Amino acid sequence: MIEVDGVPTFENLKTSMPTEERMRKKAVAMHECYQDIPCDPCVYSCPTKAITMETLVSTPRINHELCNGCGLCVAACPGIAIFLMELKEDRGLITLAYEFVPLPNPGEIVDGLDRYGRAVCEARVERVYSLPGIDKKTKTSLVRISVPPEKIMEVRFFRRRE
Amino acid sequence: MIEPDVLVVGGGPAGMNAALAAANAGATVLLVDRFQNLGGQLVKQTHKFFGWAARGAGARGFELAQKWEGEIQNHPRIRTLLGFEVIGAYKDGIWLAADLEDFYKIKPKRVVIATGASERMITFENNDYPGVYGAGAVQTLMNVYGVLPGERYLIVGSGNVGVIVAYQLLQAQAKVEAIIDILPRLGGAYWVHAAKIQRAGVPILLKRTITGVYGEGHVERAETIGVDEKFQPIPGTERTFSVDVVLLAVGLMPLSELLFELGVREYYIPELGGFVPWHDETGRTSHPEIFVAGDVAGIEEATTAALQGRISGLQTALDLGYEVNKDEIDELKMLLTQFRRSSLSEKVCQGLERLHTKGV
Numbered sequence: 206m207i208e209v210d211g212v213p214t215f216e217n218l219k220t221s222m223p224t225e226e227r228m229r230k231k232a233v234a235m236h237e238c239y240q241d242i243p244c245d246p247c248v249y250s251c252p253t254k255a256i257t258m259e260t261l262v263s264t265p266r267i268n269h270e271l272c273n274g275c276g277l278c279v280a281a282c283p284g285i286a287i288f289l290m291e292l293k294e295d296r297g298l299i300t301l302a303y304e305f306v307p308l309p310n311p312g313e314i315v316d317g318l319d320r321y322g323r324a325v326c327e328a329r330v331e332r333v334y335s336l337p338g339i340d341k342k343t344k345t346s347l348v349r350i351s352v353p354p355e356k357i358m359e360v361r362f363f364r365r366r367e
Numbered sequence: 368m369i370e371p372d373v374l375v376v377g378g379g380p381a382g383m384n385a386a387l388a389a390a391n392a393g394a395t396v397l398l399v400d401r402f403q404n405l406g407g408q409l410v411k412q413t414h415k416f417f418g419w420a421a422r423g424a425g426a427r428g429f430e431l432a433q434k435w436e437g438e439i440q441n442h443p444r445i446r447t448l449l450g451f452e453v454i455g456a457y458k459d460g461i462w463l464a465a466d467l468e469d470f471y472k473i474k475p476k477r478v479v480i481a482t483g484a485s486e487r488m489i490t491f492e493n494n495d496y497p498g499v500y501g502a503g504a505v506q507t508l509m510n511v512y513g514v515l516p517g518e519r520y521l522i523v524g525s526g527n528v529g530v531i532v533a534y535q536l537l538q539a540q541a542k543v544e545a546i547i548d549i550l551p552r553l554g555g556a557y558w559v560h561a562a563k564i565q566r567a568g569v570p571i572l573l574k575r576t577i578t579g580v581y582g583e584g585h586v587e588r589a590e591t592i593g594v595d596e597k598f599q600p601i602p603g604t605e606r607t608f609s610v611d612v613v614l615l616a617v618g619l620m621p622l623s624e625l626l627f628e629l630g631v632r633e634y635y636i637p638e639l640g641g642f643v644p645w646h647d648e649t650g651r652t653s654h655p656e657i658f659v660a661g662d663v664a665g666i667e668e669a670t671t672a673a674l675q676g677r678i679s680g681l682q683t684a685l686d687l688g689y690e691v692n693k694d695e696i697d698e699l700k701m702l703l704t705q706f707r708r709s710s711l712s713e714k715v716c717q718g719l720e721r722l723h724t725k726g727v
């Protein structure tokens with residue numbers, strides 16, 4: 206439970222999850238930020254003003270219709286708590302901020318990990334790139350992985366194989 | 368004898384900002400830190416900071432330290448004394464800073480104490496063994512000197528420090544076996560920080576405590592045990608971890624010894640980390656010429672420390688007759704209030720309220 210260990214449950218996820226229909230259209234941002242942290246960079250990173258927040262200590266709200274899936278908020282979020290979601294016919298694409306080196310290679314097969322670090326499926330690294338934070342100077346690496354479509358809400362990290 | 372308008376003791380986020388604010392307003396400042404570099408704990412912080420996008424949120428701690436250090440080193444009215452420790456404060460207003468070979472006498476008109484905090488220790492068998500580290504020590508070794516003190520880690524304490532160090536250890540390719548905490552829920556870590564280490568495979572084991580470390584002259588394994596609601600060990604729940612480092616992240620205490628020496632009024636406020644000097648909104652203590660800012664005024668975090676430092680610095684300049692825009696002080700106070708409106712600051716706010724209801 207989130208109050209116990211900080212890991213969101215389905216009840217939490219429901220409040221910020223894009224619809225399946227929207228995820229099928231194109232990539233869309235989903236946040237997993239459910240605590241009133243005094244923090245607002247995601248709001249200012251968004252070029253389409255899809256992310257709003259009432260006050261500094263509110264949790265963000267993402268308007269999934271306005272979101273163009275650019276990923277700038279994924280790179281800007283200090284909590285590494287925003288992900289891009291996209292559903293293709295045969296796979297789900299998850300883009301996450303990755304603060305580790307060495308970076309994985311596109312095409313690499315990795316273990317898809319759930320929110321408790323358990324390997325739940327095979328995943329494939331599709332794209333490795335970087336985007337600037339709101340300071341426009343520093344960049345954060347992003348990694349896009351593909352997983353079986355039914356795992357798109359379950360996988361949130363990956364582990365490289367030995 | 369050095370005779371600055373303002374002496375700032377401690378070059379972390381609070382001290383750097385106090386020095387800059389006072390000097391920008393026209394005061395001459397002497398900034399003393401016992402380390403060779405400015406930045407305090409910021410230099411070890413490789414994660415991105417929360418806060419206002421408009422005020423540098425998203426920057427990593429060490430980047431903030433570099434920015435402020437640059438401003439300080441280029442400031443014509445700030446003199447720094449690095450590698451020197453302020454070891455004495457005397458009734459006649461003289462302060463003493465010394466290293467192993469040399470010392471300076473300082474006679475300031477105002478003082479901002481921004482000495483930060485020290486780490487707490489807990490008792491368990493062999494807790495003096497090599498391999499038992501404070502979280503700050505591991506961060507310094509790893510992030511400042513590039514040295515990993517071990518290969519396999521058990522972290523005690525699930526506050527922000529514990530989970531952030533766990534993440535940094537993973538980044539350094541160390542193996543973190545687990546984080547344990549005696550509490551039945553996270554010991555104060557922000558959910559997102561806790562979530563990002565758990566999805567990377569580090570378990571947080573609650574209701575569990577460490578009973579001892581064992582090995583041939585250094586830590587080779589750690590023994591832990593589950594506890595009940597009254598924190599009493601439950602026989603049969605023992606678990607051994609094969610680790611070479613036990614990292615303690617069990618809280619911080621304000622470093623206020625200098626203020627004790629001067630008889631500044633202090634109160635024991637558990638929500639603020641222990642004994643803290645009474646202070647008003649500008650950080651002024653019961654001694655009208657001495658201010659506190661940052662963790663020494665109550666354990667909080669770097670963003671609030673920086674804001675407190677700015678406010679104290681401006682107030683010292685105002686005291687001394689320099690032109691200070693009072694709106695700026697009000698704005699900083701407003702930002703502090705805004706930041707603390709989060710439920711995450713509830714304990715700090717309660718502590719400050721208790722402190723303020725006490726008399727000077």
